[in-house]
Amino acid sequence: xxxVNDEHAFVGVAWADGSWVGATLSEDGVVDATAADxxxxxxxxxxxxxxxxxxxxxxxxxxDGDPERSCDRLARAVLGDRSDAxxxxxxxxxxxxxxxxxxxxxxxxxxxxDLSQAAFALAPAISAVDELLQEVPEARDVVRGSHPDLAFxxxxxxxxxxxxxxxxxxxxxxxxxxDHDAEAPPAVQAAAEDVAGADVPIEAVLEAMVxxxxxxERGGALRSLPPDPPRDPAGLPMELVYRAVEPLDPSLEE
Numbered sequence: 001x002x003x004v005n006d007e008h009a010f011v012g013v014a015w016a017d018g019s020w021v022g023a024t025l026s027e028d029g030v031v032d033a034t035a036a037d038x039x040x041x042x043x044x045x046x047x048x049x050x051x052x053x054x055x056x057x058x059x060x061x062x063x064d065g066d067p068e069r070s071c072d073r074l075a076r077a078v079l080g081d082r083s084d085a086x087x088x089x090x091x092x093x094x095x096x097x098x099x100x101x102x103x104x105x106x107x108x109x110x111x112x113x114d115l116s117q118a119a120f121a122l123a124p125a126i127s128a129v130d131e132l133l134q135e136v137p138e139a140r141d142v143v144r145g146s147h148p149d150l151a152f153x154x155x156x157x158x159x160x161x162x163x164x165x166x167x168x169x170x171x172x173x174x175x176x177x178x179d180h181d182a183e184a185p186p187a188v189q190a191a192a193e194d195v196a197g198a199d200v201p202i203e204a205v206l207e208a209m210v211x212x213x214x215x216x217e218r219g220g221a222l223r224s225l226p227p228d229p230p231r232d233p234a235g236l237p238m239e240l241v242y243r244a245v246e247p248l249d250p251s252l253e254e
Contacts, residue, residue: 010050054145056211058122088116091106095123144239
């Protein structure tokens with residue numbers, strides 16, 4: 001591993017199957033990648049030296065009423081056939097429930113809407129990041145929420161066609177990263193080697209990488225859906241960030 005330049009550490013964090021993967025980029029490429037059981041472990045490793053951390057789970061949660069966040073609706077509009085990758089997150093209290101029936105009942109009582117199993121599957125990751133941001137106030141200045149599919153969509157310039165867990169999905173995501181940065185293929189390989197001893201899927205490494213590229217100050221401006229995001233009752237922005245030269249315009253996507 002290469003030593004981190006404290007002033008230029010850009011981190012992407014992905015969650016998969018109960019494990020967290022963090023990938024760090026300097027201005028020149030991957031510095032390191034780490035797998036952890038808890039997001040707090042990654043914050044402990046990267047927090048003080050990261051200029052920005054982009055996390056691939058929802059930040060900013062509804063507590064009651066209409067559960068639909070505008071950032072999720074706008075992201076679905078630009079993802080084409082991959083729009084179902086963006087579920088509506090559980091309300092904040094429901095993310096703390098460990099069983100789907102209990103979370104579903106609570107979510108329905110607070111919102112009048114059903115809670116999908118896909119959304120509930122993200123609850124452990126959502127609640128972990130939410131608790132970190134509420135318990136560690138300085139993390140709010142560093143951590144931003146995104147979605148890997150949105151980050152890839154922004155770099156690709158068009159919607160992606162395949163699920164990330166398929167061979168076609170891996171290939172198109174690797175092409176997207178290589179088109180964005182010619183050094184991406186060896187960077188992904190280096191990141192995969194760093195976490196080779198951990199039980200994490202390769203698509204999680206790719207997701208952490210695209211979020212790290214999103215965090216890094218290169219290849220367009222850091223933008224958000226919506227451009228002026230509302231804040232939740234805890235003061236967290238309900239947004240999904242991406243990096244692009246021009247804003248993604250959902251009205252252009254049919």
